[in-house]
Amino acid sequence: MPRRKATRELHCGINGIKVGTVRRKSGTFEFIYDDEWLGAEYAHSISLSLPMTSKRHTGERVRYFFDNLLPDNEEVRQQIVDRIGAYSTDTMDLLSAIGRDCVGALSLSLTEIPPEPSMQMNPVDENEINEILNHAVTGHTLGMGDDDTFRISIAGAQEKTALTYHRGQWHQPIGNTPTTHIFKMAMGELPSGINMEQSVDNEWFCLRFMHHLGFDVAHAEIEVFGEQKVLVVERFDRHTDEDGQILRISQEDMCQALGRAGQSKYEDKGGPGAFEISDLLATSQQGLKDQQVFFLSQYVFWLLCAIDGHAKNFSVYLDASGYWLTPIYDVLSAYPTLGKIQPKKAKMAMRVKSKNSHYHWHKILPRHWPNHAKFSGLSPDIAQELIGAINEELQGALDKTWADAPDHFHRETGEQITKGVLDLARKKLLI
Incomplete structure (x- = not known):
C-alpha cells in the first residue's frame, strides 16, 4: 500500500458534526474548537485538559490527548506504518491512517467532517471472524487489512480488534461506521516470561466478580470462533438509538483528562x-x-x-x-x-x-x-x-x-x- 505524506492537520468530528481541528506546526501540537461547535447547546470539551474556548490550545497536553487515542504497543504502531501505509509512527501520521473509529466519540479525518452517512458494514460469519482474529494476532494491526475499508484505533497494549453487532448479526464496519464490541485475544507469554495464555478467562472472572460486588463494569463474554478464544467486550462508548443508528459517546481516560502522557500511566x-x-x-x-x-x-x-x-x-x-x-x-x-x-x-x-x-x-x-x-x-x-x-x-x-x-x-x-x-x-x- 502506498505510503501517505506526513500529516500536519486533522479534522475532528463527533457523530458527523465538526468539533475542531488539530494541527502540528514546527513540531508543536495545537487544537482549536470550531465556532459552530462552541455555540451549540450540546457542545462539550473533547477533554477536561482541553476546555472549550475560542483560543488555541497548544503544547504537550494536546499531543498527549491525541497520542492516548493510539495503541500503546510500539510493535502495533510500527505495523500500522508497514502494513497500513502511515507515513511514520508520529501521532498525527498514525491517526490520519486509523483515526476514523477511536476510543470515545472522536473521528479524525484528513478532509472536512461530512454529515454522518448511513451505516455501511459487511456481515461476517464465525469462520470470517476467526480469520479476522488470526490476522489481528499475526499481523499486529488490530485486525485491519491492506484495503482502506476498515480502520480503527483502540488504545492499550493487548492484541485486539473490534467489530459491529447490529440487528442480531456480526459485521465488519466500512468507513466511518462505529464498532460496538472489542475482541480481546489471549495475551500469551509476556517478554518477562510470565504466561498470560488464560488472560481471557482471567479478565472475565475479575469483571464478573466485581459486577456481583455491585460495581458497574464493562459487559464481557467469553466466545470461541474457530481456534480463537476471545473476550468480547461491549463498548460503553457506543449507543444504538431507536432508529438503529450507532452513536459514539464521549469519554477519555485519566491520562487524557489530567493532561499526561500514556507512557506515564x-x-x-x-x-x-x-x-x-x-x-x-x-x-x-x-x-x-x-x-x-x-x-x-x-x-x-x-x-x-x-x-x-x-x-x-x-x-x-x-x-x-x-x-x-x-x-x-x-x-x-x-x-x-x-x-x-x-x-x-x-x-x-x-x-x-x-x-x-x-x-x-x-x-x-x-x-x-x-x-x-x-x-x-x-x-x-x-x-x-x-x-x-x-x-x-x-x-x-x-x-x-x-x-x-x-x-x-x-x-x-x-x-x-x-x-x-x-x-x-x-x-x-x-x-
Whole structure:
C-alpha cells in the first residue's frame, strides 16, 4: 500500500458534526474548537485538559490527548506504518491512517467532517471472524487489512480488534461506521516470561466478580470462533438509538483528562495517582459516589492482586452537563502468575497511602485503607463501612461468578483467583 505524506492537520468530528481541528506546526501540537461547535447547546470539551474556548490550545497536553487515542504497543504502531501505509509512527501520521473509529466519540479525518452517512458494514460469519482474529494476532494491526475499508484505533497494549453487532448479526464496519464490541485475544507469554495464555478467562472472572460486588463494569463474554478464544467486550462508548443508528459517546481516560502522557500511566513513573484522580472525581456529576466507587475499586484490586490498575484503566464520560466515571474495565488478577513472580515483587499501579506510601502488594494492610480514604478526600469511618460491606459479599460474589461461568471457562484460572482472594481475606482477618 502506498505510503501517505506526513500529516500536519486533522479534522475532528463527533457523530458527523465538526468539533475542531488539530494541527502540528514546527513540531508543536495545537487544537482549536470550531465556532459552530462552541455555540451549540450540546457542545462539550473533547477533554477536561482541553476546555472549550475560542483560543488555541497548544503544547504537550494536546499531543498527549491525541497520542492516548493510539495503541500503546510500539510493535502495533510500527505495523500500522508497514502494513497500513502511515507515513511514520508520529501521532498525527498514525491517526490520519486509523483515526476514523477511536476510543470515545472522536473521528479524525484528513478532509472536512461530512454529515454522518448511513451505516455501511459487511456481515461476517464465525469462520470470517476467526480469520479476522488470526490476522489481528499475526499481523499486529488490530485486525485491519491492506484495503482502506476498515480502520480503527483502540488504545492499550493487548492484541485486539473490534467489530459491529447490529440487528442480531456480526459485521465488519466500512468507513466511518462505529464498532460496538472489542475482541480481546489471549495475551500469551509476556517478554518477562510470565504466561498470560488464560488472560481471557482471567479478565472475565475479575469483571464478573466485581459486577456481583455491585460495581458497574464493562459487559464481557467469553466466545470461541474457530481456534480463537476471545473476550468480547461491549463498548460503553457506543449507543444504538431507536432508529438503529450507532452513536459514539464521549469519554477519555485519566491520562487524557489530567493532561499526561500514556507512557506515564503508572504513578511511580510520573502518572496520575489515586489522590489526583479522586480530586478530579470530586467535581464530577456524581461527585461523592464516583469518589467512593473509585476508592472501592482500589480496595478490590488489592483483594484480586490486580496490579495493573493504572490511570489509563479509569475513564470518565463527557457531555454538555459535565463528566462522570465510566464502568470499570481491563481488570486482571496476578494470582495465576504468582508462581512466576515472587509475591513480594508485585507492585500496585497506584500507591496506597497511610502513614507511609505503599506500592508493594504484600505490604498493604487493612488498617491502611481508612487513612488512604482520608487522603482521597473521603470520610475514614464511611470508607470502613463501605469496605465492610464489600467483605461481607466476597464469598457470595465468588459463588455467583462461578455460577455464571460458561462451559469453555478455564476453571484452574478461576480457582487460582478464588483461592487468592479468600486466602488474603482470611489472612488479613477480613472474613
